[in-house]
Amino acid sequence: MTHSQDRGRVSVASAPKTRQRGIVETWTRSTQSLSVAIARLRHFIHSRLELVSMLLLAIYVPVLVLQVMANAQMVSMTSPTVVERNLGDPERGLERIAAENFTTIEHLDALAEDSETSDILRLVYTHTPLILRHSDVFPARFNTPIGLYYDVTQSTSGPATATTIRYFLWLVDEAGGMPIESRLAKFGHSMDRELVYRVTLLGDEVVGAYFQAPGHNHVSFEYDGETRPVFTVASANNNFRRVFDLELELWGLGLLVPLPRYETINAPAHDPDFAALAAREVWEKYQIDLRNYVFVELALPAQGAAATISVRIDDRWYYLHEQIGGGVRRPGYNQVGVNVGYSVLPGDISEVRVIAFSEQEISLDLLRVSIYPRSSVSA
Structure with a gap:
């Protein structure tokens, strides 16, 4: 084969490749053009969506405000x-905890049978629970029970009267559960108040009983009112479990016999000696000085509107909702503690403000503002 023939063969063989390359280049340019068009369309849509979003935001924000x-x-x-x-x-x-708030079973039984005692009080004493002791030392140095406190509700239908008694154990502190800072902010004190159990009676007959188990679960149990129920603390945040006779025989631990007191009148948080005991424990365990708090007492309506509380000292505001992550919703009496970071004098507090959010017309009552004096000793 001659050289010229070789060139001709090469030329003929290369022609299809040239056409394929042209097709590929044309396809690539078309794809690029389509990509550019899609990108432009996306940019157009995105810019319009941004404009629409801004318009909606401009309308929505004023309406929300x-x-x-x-x-x-x-x-x-x-x-x-x-x-x-x-x-x-x-x-x-x-x-006082040992002398006033706890007694003997004989004394409690005598009060329950005293004919001069009111019918409601006799029911309260009759169904008072017993608490299993965890140690031989009482009152304990930390987390000690202060006492058992009760409230009573009654409803009447014709000749029948239903009575519900709720028993709460108050303790100086708790070993777990809600952080101490949140407790001080939300409740205005460091004490722990836990429902032990509630009993409902129709006349003198027990028709229902529930105790507060770990996890704040209310658990029904069989109770005929013939023997007092026995409970013990079963969680770090002071929830309870039942205790049976066999357990008492095996462990041989003693029982605390509470002398129940009416909570509305005798709440430990307002008792100066118990408050001093709690203040000392808060300082020793957490190094928190209660003199750095402003305490606000207020009444919220039954509708349960969320309320935020703030305190102004000089030109600076301190907000409760920043310390508990929201407002206060409990209907009725509330006591909250606003941490201002240092001890203040009564004249330093310029303003206290409560803002509640509700679609209904509600009433708000600021009851009292208080502080611990600088002369008080936390430790």
Whole structure:
């Protein structure tokens, strides 16, 4: 084969490859053009969506603000009268726990059978639970029970009267559960109040009983009222379990016999000696000085509107909702603690403000503002 023939063969063989390359280049350019078109379309749509979003936001935000303003109701107290709390003696508090709030089964039975005692009180004493002791030392140095407190509700239908008694165990502190800072903010004190059990009676007959098990679960149990129920603390946050006779025989631990007190009148959080005991324990365990708090007492309506509380000292505001992650919702009496970071004098507090959010017309009552005096000793 001659050289010229070779060139001709090469030329003929290369022609299809040239056409294929042209097709590929044309396809690539078409694909690139389509990609550019899609990108431009996306940019067009995105820019329009941004414009629509901005327009919607411009409309929605003012409407939301107006709605919040329409539902917000505010009570403000400028230059409030600030009460310096009276702290008692923590050692006297321990003595009073043993002497006043606990008794013997014989004494409790005698009160339940006393004909001069009111019918409701006789029911309260008759169904008072017993508490299994965890140690031989009582009152204990930390987390000690303060006492058992009760409330009573009654409803009447014709000749029948239903009575429900709820028994709460108050303790100076708890070993777990809600963090101490949250407890002080939400409840205005460091004590722990836990439902032990509730019993409902129709006349003198027990028709239902529930105790508070770990996890704050209310568990029904068989109870005929013939023998007192026995419970013991079964969780770090002071929930309970039942205790049976066999367990008492095996462990041989003693029982605490509470002398129940009416909670509305005798709540431990307002007792100077018990408050001093709690203040000392908070300092020793957590190094928290209660003199750094402003305590606000208020009444919220039955509708349960969420309320935020703030305190102004000089030109700075301190907000409760920043410390507990939201507002207070409990209907009725509330006591909260606002941490301001340092001890203040009564004249330092310029204003206290409560803002509640509700679609209904509600009433808000600021009851009292108080602090621990600088002269009080936490430790």
